[in-house]
Amino acid sequence: MGNLYPIYLNLEGQLCLVVGGGKVAERKIGSLLECGARVRLVSPQVTDQIKKWADLGQIELLQREYRPSDLTGSFLVFATTDNAEVNCQVARDCGERHLPVNVADNPTHCSFFVPSVIRRGKLSIAISTGGSSPKLAAKIRRQLESQFGPEYAEFLDLLSDVRRQVLADVEDIGQRQAIFYSLVESDILDLLKNKKYDQVKERLKNAYSGYRS
Ligand SMILES: C[C@@]1(CC(=O)O)C2=NC(=C\c3[nH]c(c(CCC(=O)O)c3CC(=O)O)Cc3[nH]c(c(CC(=O)O)c3CCC(=O)O)/C=C3\N/C(=C\2)[C@@H](CCC(=O)O)[C@]3(C)CC(=O)O)/[C@H]1CCC(=O)O
Numbered sequence: 001m002g003n004l005y006p007i008y009l010n011l012e013g014q015l016c017l018v019v020g021g022g023k024v025a026e027r028k029i030g031s032l033l034e035c036g037a038r039v040r041l042v043s044p045q046v047t048d049q050i051k052k053w054a055d056l057g058q059i060e061l062l063q064r065e066y067r068p069s070d071l072t073g074s075f076l077v078f079a080t081t082d083n084a085e086v087n088c089q090v091a092r093d094c095g096e097r098h099l100p101v102n103v104a105d106n107p108t109h110c111s112f113f114v115p116s117v118i119r120r121g122k123l124s125i126a127i128s129t130g131g132s133s134p135k136l137a138a139k140i141r142r143q144l145e146s147q148f149g150p151e152y153a154e155f156l157d158l159l160s161d162v163r164r165q166v167l168a169d170v171e172d173i174g175q176r177q178a179i180f181y182s183l184v185e186s187d188i189l190d191l192l193k194n195k196k197y198d199q200v201k202e203r204l205k206n207a208y209s210g211y212r213s
């Protein structure tokens with residue numbers, strides 16, 4: 001396998017098919033729902049949590065064995081059964097239809113892997129070991145989790161607001177770059193971490209008040 005190409009997908013409203021309804025399916029469905037995907041699940045047996053999602057109308061449940069026609073309309077496919085042959089058939093069917101497929105028990109049949117993810121508001125950090133060791137990916141996630149605290153979510157919200165304002169107010173590209181640079185390099189993250197919000201306001205005011213066109 002060569003280098004993997006990392007991308008961030010917008011799954012809002014997109015139909016994702018999950019084949020199999022066990023522990024792995026439950027984890028994949030949880031993260032798909034967090035991203036606003038529509039989930040169709042096909043599996044004779046399902047976990048209690050999956051049943052709950054179906055009862056609440058949060059996912060579509062087809063409680064039977066997989067058929068190739070289940071793939072119709074899918075944007076992404078996850079083969080998570082405990083039957084290697086079924087998973088392999090799903091991968092083949094997806095290959096014929098040029099559909100991206102994740103196969104839980106066989107990295108060589110995956111056209112994409114699911115990474116381990118840290119989220120802090122709009123910041124997301126994804127970690128993959130190219131299928132070599134999901135356990136190491138999870139360990140690195142835990143290490144990074146302590147390094148990137150909740151203040152990053154607040155910082156990004158501020159940066160996003162300021163960015164919109166600066167793009168509207170400051171015509172000169174050089175000046176805009178200088179403002180963005182000074183904010184990113186400032187001590188605002190530390191101030192947020194220590195809840196010194198008055199000083200944060202001060203920093204923001206100083207950062208771009210002199211530049212208005
Ligand atoms: C990151 C994460 C994302 C997610 O699934 O949400 C993820 N696996 C996670 C957890 C996890 N995985 C496994 C256990 C059980 C404990 C253990 O056995 O270690 C646990 C639970 C735990 O660790 O507690 C075992 C396992 N995983 C795969 C196989 C099959 C194989 O390798 O052949 C087997 C062996 C089965 C066996 O032994 O029979 C395959 C894949 N798992 C991947 C991703 C992809 C590669 C990612 C990369 O590039 O690194 C890939 C290739 C396909 C895919 O699923 O996308 C998530 C961590 C979330 C987090 O905690 O942050």
Ligand SMILES: NC(=O)c1ccc[n+]([C@@H]2O[C@H](COP(=O)([O-])OP(=O)(O)OC[C@H]3O[C@@H](n4cnc5c(N)ncnc54)[C@H](O)[C@@H]3O)[C@@H](O)[C@H]2O)c1
Nearest residue numbers: 020021022023024042043044045065066080081082104105
């Ligand atoms: N990728 C990962 O992150 C990861 C992690 C752990 C384990 N695994 C592997 O993934 C596989 C699934 O693990 P699990 O713990 O979720 O298994 P599980 O036993 O909890 O669930 C298997 C599910 O597959 C369903 N199923 C069986 N045949 C089917 C068919 N023909 N059509 C549709 N659904 C069918 C069953 O009804 C059941 O719901 C195993 O092979 C395991 O080794 C992968």
